[in-house]
Amino acid sequence: MARMAETFVLSKDFYPSSFLSECASDNGEKGVGLSVDKSDSMIRKRESCNQYLIDEYNRLLKKSEQATKSFRFSDLPALNHFRSLKISEDEYFISVDTGNWMILARDDFELLKSNTPNVSLAKNLEKNFILLTGENIDSYTNKLRLRYGFLSEGPTLHIVVVTSNCNLSCIYCQASATNVAAKNMSKETAIETVNRIFESPSDSFIIEFQGGEPLMNFSAVKTIITYANQRAKRENKQVEYSLISNFTSIVTEEKLRFLLENNVSICFSLDGPKELHEMNRGRNYPNAFDILKEKVELYKQTWKSIKDEPINLKALMTTTRTSLPLFKEIVDTYIDFGTTQISIRVLTPLGKASETNKNLSYTPEEFIDFWKQSVAYILQLRTKGIDISEFYLELILTKLFGNETGFMDLRSPCGAGYGQITYNYDGQVYTCDEGRMIYSDYFNIGNVFNQNLSSILRSERAIDVHNASILEQYYCDYCAFKPYCGVCPVLHYQQKGTLQTNVLETDHCNVFSRMIMHVVQSLLNDPLARKEFEKILLGVNWQKIES
């Protein structure tokens, strides 16, 4: 480590003169950096130094926008904008905005950097849109257009929180559900909510029921489905429904029958084996696991009595610190229930699961180890003919191989106030599900009673939020995984108090960049994983192949 000379002073190239003067007068010297004492005032100054570097970085991104020269299509062939990431000693991952990617050996990467590719490399670069020519430019622009098609659709996911009541008290509840009857959506609010939903320009959309426990206000669910079906028929729109339930005593055959007859896709909470599942449900609901099993059985029977097609069981798990060593048991429980997909979700630090709850939380590194172990176990089971896969693995594979999935958390801009809207039980409208879970009204963008959908979507706050999820303003724009990723302004706000933040400091970046890296490295280095990835991508049922 080089030693510092005594003549060093805080750099005028990086800090404003007012800050330099303040530091000089505090220190009484021109000294080296800042004093290392731990007083509050010195810590604030160090934080200011970091903040200036972030501000300078943001200015850099804006400056580069202004520096834009013109490019004409007659200038082709030309190198496209590409991003690179070293993934091993001799290999680089290269991607472009459409999500096309390739791996280059170090020598080829050097040729690319110097813009002197040989003929065979140039062909490969052209095939992957890294080199744009008269031959591939139309395909490239078409692909970009398809990828960003969602920008013109309007909201396609309408989340309706029909109640904030819940009969459980899950230890990680992100919705901070309570058991208060006054927090149910009224019939009048339900009707106005549907009226706003049908003002969306989309011809087809999903209405998702959430809570609390949505089945605790079943009359609102029925009102919404019945009225939305009438409107859809009259206006020639397609509506799909989904509902997330805890599948406890609140589930009855009558309710299931109504939901299935209206093609509601139902998803239940399942955190893993009995002990873990019941521990997470809180103290006031013993035997939650056995009741869940009983209700899933009732669901299967009701399904068989109504539908001819095979049952598609969907469940959601939440990962807590206790889950981490239990990856095998969790996956096995999912298989026992008859589900074919598990979604290994990182705990979102909202509501009761906010960052202050250290008993639940874990580091991104711990979560990634858990996810990798779970995926390895799932792949091992698949080779034995068991039909099970993992949601994020499927999502990343689908994104890597060229399709935009419609999953709104990992795209730019994200869904908040753009692709999805959340209508609360009291008529308040929020940018997204996460936005209503935060202990603040910051993400409230309107009310179903006194605004139409257009004015809600054009509110200043809604525009600020979806602007904050555009990746070009973050370090993400330098990241080779940018085409497959996204940021969450709600989490930024929760963690830093601002919509924009240094993404490299966020757990979200830590988790998703590592997930993508793991999939890429498995594709390259693990023939067994690659074989299973191909089957997952094809959506082929392993058991059918075997037979």
Added chain:
Amino acid sequence: MEEKIVVRKNTYRKEAIIVALQRYLKNYWVTISEDETNYCIQFESKSGDNVGVSENEFNNQLIEAEFIYMKSMESLPIRTTIMKKALEPYHGENG
């Protein structure tokens, strides 16, 4: 608890240093001092742990940052023009 790395001013541009340092701001307080020919970058661990930044590792980060910044600036015109063309059908009356 703290480490200092000296970077010659005529080797790396200021922009590359800013880009490279973004990765370190979560775990370290970073302050930059200078004399006529060098910048001195001081890393101080926020947690009080030892600083895990080596001079070699930081130099690699600088090389990468210099490259991505330059490439990003160079390719901005083609990227902007093509994105605009791709999104043309979605632009409203006000563009």
